[in-house]
Amino acid sequence: MRKLKQLPGVGLLKGMLVTGRNFFGSYRNPRRLVTVSYPEQRLLLPESSRNFPFLVYDGNDSVEGLRCVACKTCERECPSGAIRIVQARDENGRPAKHPERFEIGIDACMGCQICAEVCPFDAIKMDSDYEHAATGRTRPMVHNKLRLAKSNTYYHRIKPREAAEVDARLEMERFRKEEARRKREEAARMKKEAAAKAAAAKPEAPENS
């Protein structure tokens, strides 16, 4: 390849042929185009596309329905320390199972999805919404609980396959919990009945003796 056996200039012409093919070809074949005119045209994002996390809530209430129980696992595991959680307290001052504040600094967040991966409750998931421009450097860049909360319906809309998997898993867990509770109650009831029987049997014994 180092020695050329052709007239000088032929290589250049061959190259120009490629350029011309690409230039004129782009009018015919859209695959030769490089860009789309962004705000008017948008590319379809694949389902797994991710950038910033959001909090999932079930039902219609974005405060009551939050799946987050403020266990702070994501806050501990977040590589860039973008998550800040303050746990709520009930009227007796004991820690309650929902967050008082949940803030994500999206300027610090790098969208690595480790929070979504480590969450034991499937409460935090990755969004594919990408237009987050804001005027200001501090306040608008910190998303609070209200802004982060998005419904399970939304989650189903952006990631149908993943959301269905998560729902099935949560349903299974709920079923198992229900089953365990039912079994526990059953056992307790049996025990009570047995105790009652024994108690009913006992008073008879002294009469007989």
Add this chain to the structure above:
Amino acid sequence: MNLTRAAPWPAGTAPFADPGETELLELSLGPQHPSTHGVFRMNALLDGETVVRLQPVFGYLHRNHEQLAERMSYLASMPFTDRLDYFCSLTNNWAYALTVEKLAGLEVPERAEYLRVILAELTRLQNHTVFLGFLLGDMGAWGSVLMYGFRQRDAVLDLFEALTGSRMMCDYLRFGGCRCDLPPGWAAAARLVVDSYPGFLDEMEQLLTENEILRARTMGIGGVEAKRLVNAGVSGPLLRAAGLSHDLRKVDRYGIYDRFSFRIPLGEKGDVYDRLMIRLLEMRESLNILDSALRDLPEGPVINPQAKLRNFRPPAGEAYGRIESPKGELGFYLISDQSPQPYRYRVRPPSLINLTLLEEMCVGAKIADVMVILGSIDIVLGEVDR
């Protein structure tokens, strides 16, 4: 060598009757310069247009990567490795995962190994594709080649996005496997991209290899003795362009590379032209690997069920893992003291070590060639400065 006075004109070449004494010119190229591939600076000492001395200055992008990693869990460093060489996040992930797996003695399921090979080779393809575009940009052909390269690379990035969720910061590999399985239809889409690549490479070869201007700009420029390259620890396409057959995929046979047959293209002189051609040929070999890997991809789990996501504490010890990243030997060195954080975390970046011979390559060349030589080394400042 006198570093303030320029060399006298050779007899009979002076442009005017009495040239008198001329001075050397010290020129600072960068750090804000489109051809330095980031914030990189070269202090060049010029005699006319010829480079007499050249000092690389780097560190503008230093962000304390290694020290940060010693303060956080093993898993939390994974997304930061994406940002080392931001064109090749998946090979960075692999090198890091390989090291931690060595440290913890974790087995990787077969399907995950295949996925890693597929992703690493796709990464190599898109890195070399972009390299061609940028190198031509450095030569002044700014625009078309870079645009064709980016257009082709977008097809690969679409695959990455469909699988990992992100186009460049993939963060896909986990210790003991991969994060998730392929989405439906991914393998077929990957097959389409792989099948479209030879056409693109043919077009690139037609555009570049016989072009007289390109040959004039690249032949006989930037060559260094192979002995010097070995002494400096240079690796990757730069070393192979000088005719030395050293490819970790063959030397270490990490992962499952022993199952694929592929050749290692070698150059003759190690000049910029050879480096360019080596990359074109390497892409063809990568396509062969991809072809058989996509064909043989087995079913099964993608992650070792014993691998723990949280509270991961590898046993005390040390490990060095290395892979052949598109730019050369990428290594990670870890010492564990059984705590959740590594005791020591060190990166061996190919970009930085390949850069050490920059002065030797550039001395005696013209100042316009410095950019081409720098471009042919293929550096990424995220990896050089860390």
